[in-house]
Amino acid sequence: MNALDVTGLSFHYGRKEALQSVSFSVMPGEFCALLGPNGAGKSTLFALLTRLFVSRQGRIAVMGQDLQTSPRAALACMGVVFQQMTLDLDLSVARNLAYFGALHGLSRRESVLRAAEVLERLDMAERAGEKTRALNGGHRRRLEIARALMHRPRLLLLDEPTVGLDARARAAITAHVHALARDDGIAVLWATHLVDEVAPDDTVLILHKGHILQHGRAADIAPQNRLPAHFMALTEDTAA
Amino acid sequence: MSPYLRALSAILLREALRFVTQRERFLAALVRPLVWLIVFAAGFRAALGLSITPPYQTYITYEVYIVPGLCAMIQLFNAMQSALSLVYDREMGSMRLLLTAPLPRWWLLFCKLLAGVLVSILQVYAFLGIAYLYGIRLPLMGYVWVLPALLASGLMLGAVGLFLASTIRQLENFAGVMNFVIFPVFFLSTALYPLWRMAESSRLLRDICAFNPFSHAVELIRFALYARLNPDALVWVALTFAIFLALALWGFDPARGIMTRKARP
Numbered sequence: 001m002n003a004l005d006v007t008g009l010s011f012h013y014g015r016k017e018a019l020q021s022v023s024f025s026v027m028p029g030e031f032c033a034l035l036g037p038n039g040a041g042k043s044t045l046f047a048l049l050t051r052l053f054v055s056r057q058g059r060i061a062v063m064g065q066d067l068q069t070s071p072r073a074a075l076a077c078m079g080v081v082f083q084q085m086t087l088d089l090d091l092s093v094a095r096n097l098a099y100f101g102a103l104h105g106l107s108r109r110e111s112v113l114r115a116a117e118v119l120e121r122l123d124m125a126e127r128a129g130e131k132t133r134a135l136n137g138g139h140r141r142r143l144e145i146a147r148a149l150m151h152r153p154r155l156l157l158l159d160e161p162t163v164g165l166d167a168r169a170r171a172a173i174t175a176h177v178h179a180l181a182r183d184d185g186i187a188v189l190w191a192t193h194l195v196d197e198v199a200p201d202d203t204v205l206i207l208h209k210g211h212i213l214q215h216g217r218a219a220d221i222a223p224q225n226r227l228p229a230h231f232m233a234l235t236e237d238t239a240a
Numbered sequence: 241m242s243p244y245l246r247a248l249s250a251i252l253l254r255e256a257l258r259f260v261t262q263r264e265r266f267l268a269a270l271v272r273p274l275v276w277l278i279v280f281a282a283g284f285r286a287a288l289g290l291s292i293t294p295p296y297q298t299y300i301t302y303e304v305y306i307v308p309g310l311c312a313m314i315q316l317f318n319a320m321q322s323a324l325s326l327v328y329d330r331e332m333g334s335m336r337l338l339l340t341a342p343l344p345r346w347w348l349l350f351c352k353l354l355a356g357v358l359v360s361i362l363q364v365y366a367f368l369g370i371a372y373l374y375g376i377r378l379p380l381m382g383y384v385w386v387l388p389a390l391l392a393s394g395l396m397l398g399a400v401g402l403f404l405a406s407t408i409r410q411l412e413n414f415a416g417v418m419n420f421v422i423f424p425v426f427f428l429s430t431a432l433y434p435l436w437r438m439a440e441s442s443r444l445l446r447d448i449c450a451f452n453p454f455s456h457a458v459e460l461i462r463f464a465l466y467a468r469l470n471p472d473a474l475v476w477v478a479l480t481f482a483i484f485l486a487l488a489l490w491g492f493d494p495a496r497g498i499m500t501r502k503a504r505p
Contacts, residue, residue: 009243049488050336050340051337051339051340051494052336052340052494053494062293071342072343072344073342075342075344076339080336080337080340080341082334082336086334087334088258089253090257090258090261090262091257094302095257098248098250099253099254100337102246102247102249102250103246103247103250103251103337103338103341103343103348104243104341104342105243105246105247105342106246107241107246116295140477229397
C-alpha cells in the first residue's frame with residue numbers, strides 16, 4: 001500500500017490556477033523531494049495534503065484513507081512540519097511534545113515514553129527540560145521533526161524545513177530525515193527549492209506553475225550531480 | 241481518558257501556562273476596569289442618579305452599578321485578545337498544528353474557546369477581589385452564582401471573537417475591527433447606564449442598547465451577582481452564542497468557510 005496517493009488534484013485561487021491535475025504516489029520508506037521554485041504550488045499542495053484547504057477536484061489518500069471522507073484516520077497517519085515554526089517558545093521542549101501528543105490522543109505516560117524516544121532519535125535527549133526559546137534555529141527544527149514523529153506517523157510531510165538555517169544545520173536535518181525514511185520505513189515528502197538537499201537515490205517531483213514537470217529517481221532524471229542545472233533549465237524554459 | 245478529553249486538557253493546560261507566564265497581559269486586563277471603577281465612576285457618582293431597579297433592592301452608588309458591566313468588559317477584551325491571538329497563530333502557523341490534529345475541527349475550536357473563557361473568569365474574579373477591597377461588597381452567594389453566568393457570557397463573547405477571527409485574513413486588519421467592535425458594543429449597552437437613562441436621551445439609543453447581546457450578558461452577570469437569574473438575558477446570551485459559534489465553525493470549515501472562499505475551484 002502506498003503511504004500517499006494523490007490523484008488528479010486541482011486547485012484555484014479565484015481564477016488563478018494553483019495546481020492542475022497533479023497525480024503522484026509516495027511509498028513507505030521513500031524519500032520524495034518536491035522541488036519547485038517559489039510560487040510553484042508547493043505550499044498549496046501542503047495545505048491540501050494537511051486539509052487546511054479542501055479541493056473538490058481530485059483525491060488524496062494517506063495509507064489508503066481518503067482525506068475527504070475519513071479525515072481523522074488520514075491525519076492520524078501523518079506527521080507535518082510546516083514552513084513557519086509552530087512551537088510554543090514559552091514552553092519547555094518536553095511540554096511542546098506533550099501538548100502535541102495529547103492532541104493526537106496519547107496518554108501522559110505514552111507521551112513521556114515517546115518524547116524520550118523521539119528526542120533520542122533526533123540527538124536531543126539532553127534538551128528535554130530546556131525552554132524552547134533557548135534553542136537555536138537548527139534545534140528548533142529538529143524539535144519540530146521530533147514532535148511530528150510523536151504519534152508514529154507513516155507519512156512525514158515537511159514544507160521547506162531548512163529555510164533560514166545555516167549549512168551545517170541544513171545538512172544535519174536532511175541527514176536525519178533521510179535516516180528516518182531508510183531505517184524506519186517512513187514515507188517522506190520533502191518540499192524544497194534547494195536542489196542540493198536531494199540525494200541521488202531520492203525520488204524527485206518537479207512542480208512548476210501548478211504542473212508536475214518530472215517525476216522519477218534523481219540519478220535517472222539528471223545523472224552525475226547535474227540536478228541543479230537540470231532543475232534551473234526546466235523551470236526557466238517553462239517560465240519563458 | 242478519551243482523545244477528546246485529552247485534547248481538551250492539553251489545550252486548557254497550555255492556555256493556563258501562557259496565562260501564568262504572561263503576567264503583563266493579566267495586569268493589563270485588570271488595570272482597564274480598575275481605572276473605570278476608581279477614576280471614571282468616582283467622577284460620575286454625583287452626576288448620575290440611579291433609581292431602584294431589579295436586581296437592586298435599595299439605592300446603590302454608581303460604582304456598584306458599573307461592576308457587572310466591568311466584569312463583562314474584561315470578558316469582552318479577553319475574547320477580542322483571544323481572537324487576535326487566533327489570527328496571529330493562523331498567520332504564524334501554530335493554529336495549523338491544532339487544525340491538523342485528528343479530531344473534529346469543531347471540538348478543537350471549542351476547546352480553544354473554552355480555554356480563553358476560563359482565563360477571562362480568573363481575571364474577573366481577581367477584579368471582584370480588588371473591588372471588594374475597594375469597598376464594593378456584593379452578597380456572598382453572588383460570588384458563586386456569577387460563575388455560570390460568567391461562563392455563559394464568556395462563551396458568547398468568545399464565539400463572537402472566534403467568528404471575527406475566521407473572517408479576518410490578515411493581522412493588520414484586526415486592530416481596526418477591534419475598534420469597530422469593542423467600543424460600540426461596550427458603550428451601546430447597559431454596562432455604564434441603565435436602559436431607562438438611555439431612553440431619557442434617545443429612544444433609538446435605548447432600543448439599540450436593548451437589542452445589543454452584550455447588554456444581556458451584562459444583565460445576566462448583574463442578576464447573578466445578587467444570586468438571581470435573569471431568564472431573558474440567559475436566552476439572549478445562549479442564542480447569540482449558538483449563532484456565532486455556528487458562523488465561526490462555518491468560517492473555519494476548510495470545505496465551505498470564509499478562509500477558503502477565494503480558493504474554490
